[in-house]
Amino acid sequence: MSIDVKKIHDYLFEIPQSGKMRTSARIYASEKMLPQIFADNAPVQAANVTCLPGIVGSSMAMPDIHWGYGFPIGGVAAFDYENGVVSPGGVGYDINCGVRLLRTDLQLDEVKPKLQKLVDELFAKVPSGVGSKGPVKLSNQEEERVMIEGAHWAASAGFGKSFELDKIEEKGRMSGADPSTVSGQARERGRQQLGTLGSGNHFVEVGVVQEIFDPQAAEVLGLRKGQIVVTIHTGSRGFGHQICEESINVMLKAAQKYGIELPDRQLCCAPITSPEGQRYLAQMACAVNFAFANRQMISHWVQQAFLKALGVTPQQLNMQIVYEVAHNIAKIEEHIVDGKKRRLVVHRKGATRAFAPHHAELPEAYRSIGQPVLIPGDMGRYSYVLIGTERAMQETFGSTCHGAGRLKSRTQALKAGKGRDLRHELAEEGIIVRAAGRETLAEEMPEAYKDVAEVVEAVSGAGLSKRVAKLRPLGVIKG
Amino acid sequence: MKEVDFEIIDHTADIGIRLMRPTREALFAEAALAMFRLVVPEGDLRPIRRRVVTVVGEDDGQLMVNWLSKLNFLFQTRGFIPVEIDLQIEDGRLRAEIKGDRFDPKRHQASLEIKAVTYHNLIVEKTKEGYSAQILFDV
16 A cells, blocks of 8 residues: 655644545654654554444554554554444454553652662562463452452452552443453463563553653642652453454454455454454453453552562552553543544554543543543653643544654664663663563663653644653663 | 574564475474574473364464464463474364473573464465465564
8 A cells, every 4th residue: 555644733644545445544743753653564554444344533543653463553543333343453462451650658869779679579579571470379250350340359359458449540440341251261371460560561660750741730640759659561461362362363254244344354353233343342341350450469569569678658658549541442432523422432552541631531539630641661761641631532532642662673672782781771870670581671672662752742742642740760670 | 402494574563483384284383383482592492291282274374373372372371382393284274293391480581472473464375385474473
């Protein structure tokens, strides 16, 4: 497919409708980012998504767009509930991969002298790396409770009882989960991996609030300069991967059955209201809840590690959830389209929900400012806390970016890391890292990623979200 | 460790393999060994456990995805790493007798976790010289 691109404004570019495309594809990015975005196949993937039935508005890509499977990473696509499709490829293998931000009452000078001890303790307490297993033995019945109750199961089992779960997207428990739709293989993969971080780009990061852009919103979120925070990035582990994998085989058949023409097999899908579509949504909700439980358990160990390594009381620590977002998910939402309220299934794959102030889905405490959006960068630079806007509601079904996006492939990163002591290099910058895999540090080195500030600049320039705070990493554990 | 000749498809976000073999059976068997070279690139792999795996697929592409997915499942849940594979394919059904090792962090160095075997840009085809495959993994 040859690509024709039209500039709409400084931060928005359009691939107009042509050929089998049912609508246009829109890419939010700065002009500077475009050559890199177009060097990859991702814009073609954003265009391919427009060929699917029932798409509403444009297929959209956020500035951190990169090549994915079928759907691009950084993609947003909404489909009409009655006439549209749902696609597991539009959610991704790591269902409800997401980010939780925890805040504490500790200041930088209280943590810095004991940082190595804290990172070692986190590394010891949070199972991470290839082949790591969770410490909890789940019965089949208990695993079904995880699928239905999400973070609430974890809290009731004693993991992070003090956290306020309404500060999680979907309040930590997505409705519509039906464990009877989940296979034995998914259950088996899940049982062993609940309460594990995984590998690759997943991490737990101790950071400090470096800069506040919006003091009023920061105050509502309980964030202030110099404060110690923790970011957790992980998802539904093998449980979600297995569900996605199995659904793709079902959806390949379904696409044939319902006469849906696919530009790429990985875009396979079924009508939302079909038995296959409904079954996928019920399975996906189980994996969404699994991921909520996973991050809740990891938060518990993070809290324990802080208490032990720093010798503070739970009151002195006062660890609380700022917010938790899902960035690989499909959700049934109502949006105003051309002046009419419509029921849609919004797919966000490597994209974050960014609802505007006053939305009923937001926690009561945050209604005045809008939804917090958590955008992790690489482990050497910074991460951002943003909030959703009315413009995002109007243009992107209330969606924004999710992270930095890779710049170097793993092999390129390994080559660039050869002969270098990355652990030492980061320590010189004041960042202590520990990784389970020998090659993880090189693969995940800061220069392997784009500068997340550019991504954030593009979404704030486009008006899809507003900057609240910038966080700087101090200590990182990786899989 | 036995040498497996394959090309790594190096992509910004993910990774894949490309290989050619004279027969379909050799292609499927060595695609599996190549995948495990990515997962466990180093270590002393011993053929000390035996497993029989059967998978089906509506075409060679789906058969390849289902076969590698099954092996990834066995690695994720039982730590099983294939070392020697003897397989037959007939009417869209693959049956493999596999001798392999069990993942042991003391003896093996794991490099990456494959979330899934994808259909994206998947190629499994007969060529003039034999059979070739291109498979991408979500990692």
